[in-house]
Amino acid sequence: MKCSPLLALLGGALLAAQAWAAPQFIPDLDITSFDGTELDANLFLPDAPPPAGGYPTVLFTNSWALDKHQYLLQAKALAEKGYLVMSYSTRGFGQSGGLVDVAGGNSLSDVSVLIDWLEANYPVGKLGMAGISYGAGLSLLGAAADPRVDAVAALSGWSDVVEGLYPNETVNLVWGTLLVNTAFQRESYIDQVWSDLRGGHNIDGVIEFAAPRSALGFADALNANGTAVLMSNNFADYLFKPNSMTDLYTLLEGPKKLLLNPGTHAVTETLGGNRGHIWATSFRWFDRYLKGEDNGIDREPKVDMTVRISNRLEQFDDFPVTQNSSHWYLHPRLTYFGNGSLRSSPYSGWRWSNEFHGGADTAAGTGIPIVSDALEGFGIPVYTYMPAINGYHAIEYQSPLQWSTLKIRGTASLELWIKPSKPEVQLQLHLYDTDALGMGRLITHAPITLHNAEVGREQKISAEFFTTSYDVPVGHRVTLAIDTEGLIYQKPADTNYEIVVPYRGSRVSRLTVPHL
Structure with missing residues (x-):
């Protein structure tokens, strides 16, 4: 069948308009959690019908003291690739209610409530979680607690609270003080834990507080859930040093990827991510394990290590990267x-x-x-x-x-x-x-x-x-x-x-x- 030049031109214009259509952005959502706490969120909805299995979905979790606006650029970019993307302010931060509990039980229950809400309102396919720092730790813990989380990108996160705040039984004074003093709406027991740690009192109680907040103890759950886990940490991160994350990496049995970069806590990811490598790799991770694209990331070396000072990227099959x-x-x-x-x-x-x-x-x-x-x-x-x-x-x-x-x-x-x-x-x-x-x-x-x-x-x-x-x-x-x-x-x-x-x-x- 022949098509007139005019119809062809109109058809091309319509296709171009569809290709360049911006996703719908819903800037303010109030979602009621299990205990009545209002969680503040936003949402990007792709301007395209959902695939047969539902939209690949990403839930972004904010860093400490930040809120739902932190990942607007990344969320929009993912939505333009066909993802349904929600970003929210964890309880006690931004406009969300409640008190900061340092990735405690309330915050983990919030994750499941948000997934419930997404599934009740939109056709959700495979779902991933991502975040920097506090958001990274919550993503790992959330994936261990809720098997509906298929993939994680945990950037500048932790897997062991004690190692972060008490490395080799040494109080991490600068970072610990900064964290406590920037959580203005916090549970009172946080002050007690920090006081005990600084005074060398009730260390068993500090360890008890840390255990359910440390993903290192939930490797079996991540393995049982089959979660595809990407972790990125930085060599000069003196809050969450890479060591505990490499420990977690060695315990994981499912799909996994480890990025080790120059720079300090959260700054490397926030300011472009090692020449863009961290975010680009995270997007490819989600494309593979949420969208199902055969982009080869699962066949590439599992460890990306960037040499300090020269910033030269090297890749290795596993960690440890050498036996010498x-x-x-x-x-x-x-x-x-x-x-x-x-x-x-x-x-x-x-x-x-x-x-x-x-x-x-x-x-x-x-x-x-x-x-x-x-x-x-x-x-x-x-x-x-x-x-x-x-x-x-x-x-x-x-x-x-x-x-x-x-x-x-x-x-x-x-x-x-x-x-x-x-x-x-x-x-x-x-x-x-x-x-x-x-x-x-x-x-x-x-x-x-x-x-x-x-x-x-x-x-x-x-x-x-x-x-x-x-x-x-x-x-x-x-x-x-x-x-x-x-x-x-x-x-x-x-x-x-x-x-x-x-x-x-x-x-x-x-x-x-x-x-x-």
């Missing part, structure tokens, strides 16, 4: 003005010991809290002039000169023998990339606090550094710097203590660094 590691053993320094050394064999010389003291911070550290961490995402590391680290209040150990690039990938760890002079002591562990002029770039760090150490007794402590990806250039050294204070963390009440590091055949301290 270097073991460096700590050897003593001769004076307060010198450095110890990191060597490939244990110390076998005369019985020796070094000491350093609490009472003051040193040049070793993580930079300006939050600010320095955020700058790392733009390739600006934390620098320290290593000779300026006070040897009375710290101790340093240097590796041999690197004759080839040392590609650190994963989680370094330290086994350290110490003899403390007080029952409560804190150590701040730092790994630096040090050049020939003594300038050090921070590779990673970790705090550790002992609250009931045996005074005057030699004892071994162990700690994992924050997971990282970093290239130490040819001609540089790795430096382990240990002091007793860090700007992010709460200090012991009494900082007048001494740490002795013993060296002999039965007291071997060792640094382990994973690398390609």
Whole structure:
């Protein structure tokens, strides 16, 4: 059948108009939750009839202290791709009623109520949840609690509340204070938990509070539900460090994807997402597991790791990404003005010991809290002039000169023998990339606090550094710097203590660094 040029032109215009039609936006929805609390939400509805199985649907959950407007750009983009998209303000934030319960039972019940509402009002197909920070944690917990959640994109989230606020029994003072003081409408027990944590009281109660809010304990539920889980975390995220998320990743048996990026908590995702990679990958994840598109993401390497400073993307089949590691053993320094050394064999010389003291911070550290961490995402590391680290209040150990690039990938760890002079002591562990002029770039760090150490007794402590990806250039050294204070963390009440590091055949301290 022939078609006139005029009809063809009109038909093309209609098709073009349909292709470029904007989704319908409903800016304000009040949805009543199970206990009468009003939840404030918005909705993007595609300007196209639903597929046979219903609209692929995404439920966006806000970050801490933000609201339903946080994901307008992402929600609109998904709606233009045929998704039904709801964003809501979690209870206690934005215009929603109720009190913040830190991803507690009320907030999880809200998730199921919102899914009920969507299914009652629209043809919902497969459904996913997504969010940054608080929204990421709620997405993981919501997916574990409600099997209707088919896929998750959890960005800058957590899987272990205790690790976030109390890493190695060290109070995360800056981030914890920021969180508590920005939840203006909060349950009263949150103040009690934070007070207990800061005072070192009722830690069992803190752990009890954290358990139902930690997705690490619900891996079996995520596996049973068959949830497709994408997680993204950042190397300089000193609130929710990547370590607990890599732990959760290893427990997942269904479809899974792990993104590890430079930058700090939530900033990397908010400011473009690692050159757009995080959001683009999240959209592809939903296209595969909600829309059913065969876009290949399920056949690609499961781990995307972006190298710090260079921002070069690397992909690996799984995590851990390498089984190779270097073991460096700590050897003593001769004076307060010198450095110890990191060597490939244990110390076998005369019985020796070094000491350093609490009472003051040193040049070793993580930079300006939050600010320095955020700058790392733009390739600006934390620098320290290593000779300026006070040897009375710290101790340093240097590796041999690197004759080839040392590609650190994963989680370094330290086994350290110490003899403390007080029952409560804190150590701040730092790994630096040090050049020939003594300038050090921070590779990673970790705090550790002992609250009931045996005074005057030699004892071994162990700690994992924050997971990282970093290239130490040819001609540089790795430096382990240990002091007793860090700007992010709460200090012991009494900082007048001494740490002795013993060296002999039965007291071997060792640094382990994973690398390609």
